[in-house]
Amino acid sequence: MEKPPLRYSPFRSQFPAQRQALPPVERRLHRRYPINLEVEYKLYSEDRALPRRSGTTLNISSGGVLFQVDSSDPLAVDASIELLVRWPFRLDGIRPLNLAVLGSVVRRDAKGVAVKITRYEFRTASERMLAKTALI
Numbered sequence: 001m002e003k004p005p006l007r008y009s010p011f012r013s014q015f016p017a018q019r020q021a022l023p024p025v026e027r028r029l030h031r032r033y034p035i036n037l038e039v040e041y042k043l044y045s046e047d048r049a050l051p052r053r054s055g056t057t058l059n060i061s062s063g064g065v066l067f068q069v070d071s072s073d074p075l076a077v078d079a080s081i082e083l084l085v086r087w088p089f090r091l092d093g094i095r096p097l098n099l100a101v102l103g104s105v106v107r108r109d110a111k112g113v114a115v116k117i118t119r120y121e122f123r124t125a126s127e128r129m130l131a132k133t134a135l136i
Helices: 127-135
Strands: 038-045 053-060 064-068 080-091 095-109 112-124
Touching: 038 064, 053 112, 064 080, 064 095, 080 112
Parallel strands: none
Antiparallel strands: 038 053, 038 080, 053 064, 064 112, 080 095, 095 112
16 A cells, blocks of 8 residues: 655654654643752541641642652542641741642652642641740
8 A cells, every 4th residue: 555645844853764763842831940948738537637747848839839748648639738848948048948738648659648738828836836846
């Protein structure tokens, strides 16, 4: 069977040997920033909060957070979650800050736990967090 002739296209070379692979297309809506910060998280199940646990962020964007946790932590997709990220800058150079995030778990795999952000705000660290920081 005979192949149809190649048709001219302004978007690609007529000759397959001259075609170049295109770079992968970024489909994310928000730019991700790789950053490793301490994070505490709390899951909500049937109107009650489960005990706080800790992990480390891998990257953050305005739309989500990817962080690593202990593999035994019970994080299910669609679970409501609150994150408290220890921010690396201080308010007025004095008071430690935390990034408080409310969201839902959208994925959990070998890379970590991905959370879609519903709401976020910066808060000054509580006395409990200050005491914990002083011990580290």
